[in-house]
Amino acid sequence: MILMFLSFVAGIALATQASLNAHLGQLLTNSLLATFIAFISSAFFTIIGVLVYMREFPSLETVKAVPSYLWFTGGILSAFALATFYYLIPKIGILPLLTFSLAGQLLFSVVSGHFGWFDLPVSTITLNKTLGVAAMLLAIYLINKG
Numbered sequence: 001m002i003l004m005f006l007s008f009v010a011g012i013a014l015a016t017q018a019s020l021n022a023h024l025g026q027l028l029t030n031s032l033l034a035t036f037i038a039f040i041s042s043a044f045f046t047i048i049g050v051l052v053y054m055r056e057f058p059s060l061e062t063v064k065a066v067p068s069y070l071w072f073t074g075g076i077l078s079a080f081a082l083a084t085f086y087y088l089i090p091k092i093g094i095l096p097l098l099t100f101s102l103a104g105q106l107l108f109s110v111v112s113g114h115f116g117w118f119d120l121p122v123s124t125i126t127l128n129k130t131l132g133v134a135a136m137l138l139a140i141y142l143i144n145k146g
Contacts, residue, residue, distance in 0.1 A: 024086075
C-alpha cells in the first residue's frame with residue numbers, strides 16, 4: 001500500500017514540476033532553457049541523494065558491463081519528454097497534457113510488458129487488462145471532451 005501511495009505522490013510531483021517548469025519556460029521564453037535548468041537542479045539534488053544514501057558504489061567491472069546505450073538513452077528520452085511537456089503545457093494545459101501522456105505510457109507499458117522488452121518481467125495482455133486499458137482510455141477521452 002505504501003508503494004502505491006508513493007506512486008500517487010510521485011504523480012503529483014510530476015504534475016507540479018511540469019507546471020512550474022513550463023511557467024519558467026514561459027517567463028524565459030524558451031522551454032529548452034527551462035528543461036536545462038530543471039536538469040541542472042535535478043542533478044544537484046540527485047548528487048546530494050547519492051552522497052547521503054549510497055553505501056557502496058558499483059565496481060569498475062560492473063560499470064564496464066553496462067551496455068553503452070544505457071548511459072545516454074534515458075537522458076535523451078527524459079530531455080525530449082520534459083522539453084515537450086514544458087512547451088505544450090502553456091499551449092494545451094496541464095490536464096490534457098498529462099492525460100494524453102498517461103494514455104501513451106499506458107499503451108506502451110502494456111505492449112512492452114506483454115513482450116518483456118527492456119529485460120522486464122513478462123505481463124501478458126489479458127481480457128481484464130484490455131478492458132481496464134479501454135476504460136482508462138475512455139476516461140481520458142471523457143476528461144478531455146469537457
